[in-house]
Amino acid sequence: MIPQTQRTRNDGIRNVAIIAHVDHGKTTLVDGMLRQSGIFHEHEALVERVMDSNELERERGITILAKTTGVRYRGVKINIVDTPGHSDFGGEVERALTIVDGVILVVDASEGPLPQTRYVLMKALEAKLVPILVINKIDRPDARIQEVLNEVYDLFIDLDAAEDQLDFPVIYTIARDGVAKTSLDDASTNLRPLFEAILERIPAPVGDPDDTLQVLVANLDYSDYLGRLGICRIVSGRLRLGDEIGIVKLDGSLQRTKITKLYSFEGLSRIDETVGMPGDVLAIAGVEGITIGETITDPDSPRPLPPIQIDEPTISMLFMVNTSPFSGKDGSYVTSRHLRERLEKELLTNVSIRVEPGERPDSFKVMGRGELQLAILMESMRREGYEFAAAKPEILTRTAGDVILEPIELLVVDCPESYLGVIMEQLGIRKGKLTKMINHGSGRVRIEFHVPTRGLIGLRSELLTDTRGTAILNSLFHGYSPWQGEIPMRSTGSLVSDRAGRVTGYAVFNLQERGVIFVTPGTDVYEGMIIGENARPQDIDVNIVRDKRLTNIRASTSDEAIRLIPPRILNLEQAMEFIRDDELMEVTPSSIRMRKKILAANQR
Ligand SMILES: Nc1nc2c(ncn2[C@@H]2O[C@H](COP(=O)(O)OP(=O)(O)OP(=O)(O)O)[C@@H](O)[C@H]2O)c(=O)[nH]1
Numbered sequence: 119m120i121p122q123t124q125r126t127r128n129d130g131i132r133n134v135a136i137i138a139h140v141d142h143g144k145t146t147l148v149d150g151m152l153r154q155s156g157i158f159h160e161h162e163a164l165v166e167r168v169m170d171s172n173e174l175e176r177e178r179g180i181t182i183l184a185k186t187t188g189v190r191y192r193g194v195k196i197n198i199v200d201t202p203g204h205s206d207f208g209g210e211v212e213r214a215l216t217i218v219d220g221v222i223l224v225v226d227a228s229e230g231p232l233p234q235t236r237y238v239l240m241k242a243l244e245a246k247l248v249p250i251l252v253i254n255k256i257d258r259p260d261a262r263i264q265e266v267l268n269e270v271y272d273l274f275i276d277l278d279a280a281e282d283q284l285d286f287p288v289i290y291t292i293a294r295d296g297v298a299k300t301s302l303d304d305a306s307t308n309l310r311p312l313f314e315a316i317l318e319r320i321p322a323p324v325g326d327p328d329d330t331l332q333v334l335v336a337n338l339d340y341s342d343y344l345g346r347l348g349i350c351r352i353v354s355g356r357l358r359l360g361d362e363i364g365i366v367k368l369d370g371s372l373q374r375t376k377i378t379k380l381y382s383f384e385g386l387s388r389i390d391e392t393v394g395m396p397g398d399v400l401a402i403a404g405v406e407g408i409t410i411g412e413t414i415t416d417p418d419s420p421r422p423l424p425p426i427q428i429d430e431p432t433i434s435m436l437f438m439v440n441t442s443p444f445s446g447k448d449g450s451y452v453t454s455r456h457l458r459e460r461l462e463k464e465l466l467t468n469v470s471i472r473v474e475p476g477e478r479p480d481s482f483k484v485m486g487r488g489e490l491q492l493a494i495l496m497e498s499m500r501r502e503g504y505e506f507a508a509a510k511p512e513i514l515t516r517t518a519g520d521v522i523l524e525p526i527e528l529l530v531v532d533c534p535e536s537y538l539g540v541i542m543e544q545l546g547i548r549k550g551k552l553t554k555m556i557n558h559g560s561g562r563v564r565i566e567f568h569v570p571t572r573g574l575i576g577l578r579s580e581l582l583t584d585t586r587g588t589a590i591l592n593s594l595f596h597g598y599s600p601w602q603g604e605i606p607m608r609s610t611g612s613l614v615s616d617r618a619g620r621v622t623g624y625a626v627f628n629l630q631e632r633g634v635i636f637v638t639p640g641t642d643v644y645e646g647m648i649i650g651e652n653a654r655p656q657d658i659d660v661n662i663v664r665d666k667r668l669t670n671i672r673a674s675t676s677d678e679a680i681r682l683i684p685p686r687i688l689n690l691e692q693a694m695e696f697i698r699d700d701e702l703m704e705v706t707p708s709s710i711r712m713r714k715k716i717l718a719a720n721q722r
């Protein structure tokens with residue numbers, strides 16, 4: 119008997135996502151796959167980590183957005199999704215997993231599995247995706263390949279992997295050199311063993327081309343030339359250019375439209391296509407308002423796919439119109455309408471961000487997965503010409519009955535043994551509970567804690583100072599637990615300018631003993647602006663614009679330069695960590711300032 123709906127296997131395709139902890143080498147591995155698939159000619163220079171194409175990604179050397187590319191190997195089209203490894207961008211990974219049939223789990227041969235390895239693997243196993251393990255950076259002098267392999271097995275078992283998921287192939291790579299090996303004594307000099315493993319182990323997609331059209335819009339991209347692109351996976355049916363289709367919107371309504379542009383991914387380019395079959399990963403353009411999570415389907419008998427589920431945000435920040443005396447000086451977009459429209463636009467592409475109206479009409483509660491995610495959003499906005507104020511990040515609590523629950527993170531700290539005491543002390547203050555301590559015998563220890571998310575704010579900079587830059591911190595959302603009680607925050611106060619004017623070297627010289635100064639001579643300030651950190655707990659109002667030419671203080675202008683301690687100029691993330699409840703940060707295209715919420719000294 120012929121089954122009613124025939125599920126056809128599309129053998130010409132493999133869809134795979136590359137997942138890992140941050141910096142373990144995903145994007146570098148994709149470079150190698152692109153280079154070796156023959157898409158680029160030998161002489162064509164390819165920039166390093168070519169998929170990290172946006173400006174902030176290149177500057178910071180991290181992947182922020184998941185991106186799709188395609189290569190061909192032995193006649194098979196392999197669609198590859200490169201994902202970010204930083205935990206704040208976990209939403210990108212969750213989404214990427216909805217369009218693939220398998221994952222390449224990359225693990226650093228020295229660092230081994232870290233919190234985000236656990237997270238991404240957990241998501242992949244839950245989605246029943248087939249894994250291939252890649253142990254990367256086997257060239258590292260401190261590689262501990264066998265140990266790391268065992269740790270990965272332990273992780274799979276810990277995550278309750280099914281029997282067949284445990285049977286994953288292991289490939290050893292030096293992504294930077296484009297080399298993959300099936301065993302450590304394999305003489306391979308290219309990535310062929312990895313490509314072979316993908317063809318052999320990642321299942322070809324299945325789906326019936328004659329069934330009702332169902333296409334999941336899983337990601338968005340933007341092109342100056344084409345406008346908004348929807349990146350989709352065809353689940354069933356045929357998607358033909360020019361066909362009348364229906365889009366089931368997130369609110370359940372149906373939008374009738376036509377597909378006018380259809381593309382597949384080939385290296386860094388898009389190739390025109392006329393038809394898409396089940397399993398294909400394609401981009402469509404020219405569809406007004408298309409958004410992540412929608413289903414493209416038959417307009418006459420629509421069959422929507424289940425919505426994409428992703429984890430909830432854990433922290434929030436209030437964004438508001440900038441009301442400082444300097445507002446509007448260098449931003450092009452400064453009104454609450456500008457802010458609202460920009461945040462609404464962000465929601466279209468960034469599914470792990472939520473926005474709610476704030477208490478005041480000109481403020482917005484922006485919620486995300488972590489400080490870095492919110493910092494990246496603010497940084498993008500200021501570069502686009504936006505100007506606004508933002509309040510201290512807050513943790514999103516929940517309630518169960520009358521118990522307040524707060525988010526808890528799994529924190530892994532790697533540090534030299536000698537700093538163990540300092541780490542324990544700092545985490546103690548922040549209500550961290552030690553859960554595990556591993557000594558690899560290399561002089562470094564790995565310590566794991568469960569610690570309230572709010573205890574992590576400012577922790578990184580604190581520990582980097584305390585351990586002279588040697589501690590490595592990684593954290594991952596762990597769950598909710600009852601409110602852990604008060605955690606003392608910054609023990610210092612702010613130095614606050616008591617009047618408007620221009621900072622003088624003379625004033626800085628006189629104030630620098632009181633604490634750390636954040637401004638350079640020549641900077642314009644206003645009353646209520648924070649110009650430094652007081653060494654004592656309380657705030658003090660100071661005159662940072664005093665100009666008294668006392669000859670015994672500076673004999674000459676060059677003398678002045680010598681006597682001034684260089685200021686500490688805070689970047690966005692540092693300012694986010696510095697400000698307290700009664701303070702704001704002011705974000706503009708050219709500056710990041712901090713201020714008291716109430717500017718007038720006599721009203722505070
Ligand atoms: N020694 C060594 N270094 C490598 C290797 N592969 C990648 N790297 C380096 O590791 C660093 C991180 O590489 P990326 O490819 O950006 O890592 P990623 O996993 O994409 O990072 P995120 O996307 O930010 O999570 C870069 O400095 C690479 O040059 C390798 O095989 N050996």
Ligand SMILES: [Mg+2]
Nearest residue numbers: 144145180181
């Ligand atoms: Mg990357």
